Amino acid sequence: MRYKDTTELEISSLLEVIYQKYGYDFRQYSEAHIRRRIMNKLRMSGLENITQMQSMVLYDETFSASLLQDLSITVTEMFRDPGFYRSVREKVIPLLKTYSFIKIWHAGCSTGEEAYSMSIILQEEGLYDRTTIYATDFNQQALNYAKQGIFSNKMMKEYTSNYQLSGGKESFSNYYISDDNNVIMNQSLKKNIVWANHNLVTDSVFAEVHLILCRNVLIYFDRNLQNKVQKLFYDSLIDGGILCLGSKESLRFSEFHEEYSELDKQQRIFKKKY
Ligand SMILES: C[S@@+](CC[C@H](N)C(=O)[O-])C[C@H]1O[C@@H](n2cnc3c(N)ncnc32)[C@H](O)[C@@H]1O
Structure with missing residues (x-):
């Protein structure tokens, strides 16, 4: 048996307290990720040790909220x-066109950029009016930001280039209006997006959806938790539905590997077998 070092023990006790007090379950997140974030928080907050941080979590809600953000x-x-997104246009959109209504789930949508990108593609492909996009995250602050659809215009150069490289058909500036500091995404891009708080670890299956996108989220989870979330995705997808994980994630070690065929190997886009 491998004995845990003191820091590991302190961290697991801290995660237990976070879970018991706030219901956020980080106990099966990747150890390296959690350790890095907590040690960073320790340095930034001037606290002496993790045990002190644990009592802050118990008694100081402002501190706890900022730790959860971190x-x-x-x-x-x-x-x-x-x-x-180029692959979504080429390989996923033709399949979506075969449905008379479409339900899409962006799991771990953060501040919403991914859902707005999807809205733009759906509008260009003539599918937006028959689609509902469920964009979910467990971070309410990120969701509140997402709902507004207001982003810093400093990012627009990079986003415009991303849009063009992804096969965009219009001028990207058609999709927002800008003022001195920000851009405001067109209202028409928001109208079919439902923003909802959903925790992939503790909440249950989400509607019967045709397409799930969950990129850059599972990398923070350990193998067991990844499997648990893969089950959630499998149960939420219709037969023939599509799962997009993006190039950083994998299905290879998941027990659901055999239940999908591969639509794009590099971009990790899969189709649930009938
Ligand atoms: C790095 S962002 C990825 C955003 C977007 N999918 C992308 O690829 O650009 C990870 C997101 O996953 C969310 N997340 C982490 N754990 C989660 C959980 N248990 N349930 C729901 N969302 C979670 C975080 O709040 C964060 O917004």
Whole structure:
């Protein structure tokens, strides 16, 4: 048996307290990720040790809210990994066109850039009016931001380039209006997006959906938790439904590997077998 070091023990006790007090379950997140974030928080907050941090979690809600933010990494972009969206256009959209209504689930949507990117593709492909996009995350602050659809215009150069590389058919600036600091996404892109708080670890199956996108989320989970979430995805998809994991994730070690065929090997896009 391998004995845990003191820091590991302190961290697992801290995660238990977070779970018991706030219901956020980080106990099966990847150890390396959690350790890095907690040690970073320790340095930044000037606390002496993790045990002190644990009592802050018990008695200081403001501290706890900021710790929860730190544990959930919300980095995202519009048309992030343009090759992925190119593949969605070429391989996924033709399949979606065969349905008279379409339900899409963006799991771990962060501040919403991914869902707005999908809305743009669906509009260009003439599918938006028959689609509902469920965009979910367990980070309410990120969801509140997503709902507004207001982004810094500093990012627009990069997003425009991503959009073009992804096979965009219009001028990207058609999709927003800008002021001095920000851009506001067109209202028409939001109208079929339902933003909802959903925790992949503790909440249950989500509607019967045709397409699930969950990119850059499972990398933070350990193998057991990845499997648990893969079951959730499998149970949420209709037969023939599509699962998009993106190039950083894998289905290879999952017990559901055999239940899907591969639509795009590199972008990890799979189709649930009938
Ligand atoms: C790095 S972002 C990825 C955003 C987007 N999918 C992308 O690829 O650009 C990871 C997101 O997963 C969310 N997340 C982490 N654990 C989660 C959980 N248990 N349930 C729901 N969302 C979770 C985080 O809050 C964060 O917004």
